Amino acid sequence: MSVDRSPDTGSSRSGSRTAFGALDDLDRRLLRELERDGRISNKDLAARVGVAPSTCHTRVAALRASGVLRGFHAVVDPEAVGRGLQAIIAVRLQAGARRQLGAFARALAARPEVRDVYLLGGSDDVLVHVAVHDSRALRAFVVEHLSTRHEVAHTQTSLVFEHLHVPTTAG
Known part of the structure; x- marks a missing residue:
């Protein structure tokens, strides 16, 4: 970050080094x-x-x-817009499909039900946070957009009872 550091702009740029x-x-x-x-x-x-x-x-x-x-x-309350059922879905891809992970994740992120997509290391490849109208809509999402895809080996769905957003602190 190259910003003029005249006396009026505060302290010098000492601190933790980041990619930025x-x-x-x-x-x-x-x-x-x-x-x-x-x-x-x-x-x-x-x-x-x-x-x-x-x-x-x-x-x-x-x-x-x-x-x-x-x-x-903006942080929108899913229930207020008719999407009161939330779930976290762990997805494991077929071994040969992992090279398509980016495209798979972007396709999921484009879905209106999807709130967040996380790419992981470990036994699962992706976590998908969804907000849907009801259990029927959740089942339809899992079947139509995950389970029936050839690159998906396994899914595990966990219901979200409550979501508490806690902002992180910078530093």
């Missing part, structure tokens, strides 16, 4: 606050971390430009 460059304490505080509230105004964010609004704006822009801050999104 060094993140300092100010970057971590900004990220922590943005994880808590992605809709916070620049003025309020600057006040929370104790810097000038111009410094805050410059730092957030640099975090976005470098790819550390990948975006902002």
Whole structure:
């Protein structure tokens, strides 16, 4: 991340080394606050971390430009939109199909039922988080988009009783 570090912009860039460059304490505080509230105004964010609004704006822009801050999104309650049944489905691919893992995962991610797709190391290859209307819709998803695909060796479905989102801390 190449950002001008004049005296007004805060501390130097010491800190943990990442693929994106060094993140300092100010970057971590900004990220922590943005994880808590992605809709916070620049003025309020600057006040929370104790810097000038111009410094805050410059730092957030640099975090976005470098790819550390990948975006902002709305968190929608699945039940409110008619998708109150959630499940996590573990998928194991046939050994010869693992080279198609990326395409398989992208196809799943494009489905409207799918909330998240995780590529794994270990006995399973993929975890799929889905939100559907009811058990009939869940069964249809598993059968139509997983079990009947030639590259899928095994699936295991676990129902989600409750999902608690806990923002991670930056650093």
